[in-house]
Amino acid sequence: MQFEFPWALGPADGRYVVRAPGASDASHVIVVATLGAPERRWLRGRRGRGEVAPEPDPTPVATSRVTIIDARPADAAEAERWLAAADQETARDGLGDLGRLVRAHRIAAADPGVPLPHLGQALVARVGVGAGEQVADGRWSEARELPLPGSERRPRRSVALRPQERLAALLGGRSRPLACEELALRARHDLDHGQLREAALELRSAFDAALHELPATPQGARLSERLEQLRELAGEVDGLGDAAIAGVLGPDAGETLERALGRLEAALRARTLIETEG
Structure with missing residues (x-):
């Protein structure tokens, strides 16, 4: 499962091992990566320090990519069935694991300003299958995107x-x-x-x-x-x-x-x- 959000989530880039309370084996590995934004200095052109254009360009922002890897081994047939059946409920389950990471970061950093992720805020949600190192790098042997809330139909x-x-x-x-x-x-x-x-x-x-x-x-x-x-x-x-x-x-x-x-x-x-x- 992979999500992208239009902000830096809070936890530093890296790999985080998730275990259920009291369990010895990991249930998931969560990989956090910040996708860099263009540096601002080239956007200012030749304007003097502190000058602002009449219609300034939008400020570039970093986005976060989070990959949630199931630590339990699965054979090819099981993985294919999971991929075919994945839906928004699958995405919500994955977001629960991500929420645990962000909540733990908020508490560890004593920072209430770190927003908790919501599925409706995601830029994209993907599901895929592949080897552990492969999916950790954002690559798959097979993958597809899931529809996000509100994408199915427009409200009256x-x-x-x-x-x-x-x-x-x-x-x-x-x-x-x-x-x-x-x-x-x-x-x-x-x-x-x-x-x-x-x-x-x-x-x-x-x-x-x-x-x-x-x-x-x-x-x-x-x-x-x-x-x-x-x-x-x-x-x-x-x-x-x-x-x-x-x-x-x-x-x-x-x-x-x-x-x-x-x-x-x-x-x-x-x-x-x-x-x-x-």
Whole structure:
């Protein structure tokens, strides 16, 4: 599996061995490479130091190429079947391994500014088969590109315009962003990437904020049914937060988190719909 992103991911170029907790054998090897951008000095031409052209050229940026290599051996027939069946779900699984590397780098470097990768941000996603050294160098015996989210079809214009309406309202001071909205987004990102403990803690904070913020909005009276649904789920969400702190999330935690977060997201969408329709 190989991804390219339009920024430097954070971890230094090199090879990183990934093992499951407590395992002795590696599950994957992740190879990070920065694809260099042109140097800026030749772009300035003969202009003096500090001068800027009336229409400056875009600043060149580096991109990152990440290759995730399965450390487990596979015969040719198995590899061919995997390559033929690979889809967006395969890409999401690979991105989970990359997310583990970037999260570990954020913690080790104590740098919250390192962005966590998302499949929709990738320039390209590839799957391929080949020998270990071959794929580590970005070469394959056989490979293909996978479609990225949003590439299959364009959304209806009415759906595509809704975020633009909200954006205009937020920037124009006609709408107020809520803390629970940002917390719900963080919980969704972590839940989609299998980070259940983080998602549980963030969802508990999002619920607490939503149950205080939403009733106080001008749309609160029209959200009474959805708010009651959130109150009914609040106990389960609190329990998941406690279990996350103790490190003992049960096997059904992901399903419960998805259900509770889905209810919160529905309430937030309803609030936006009421607000934009006046």
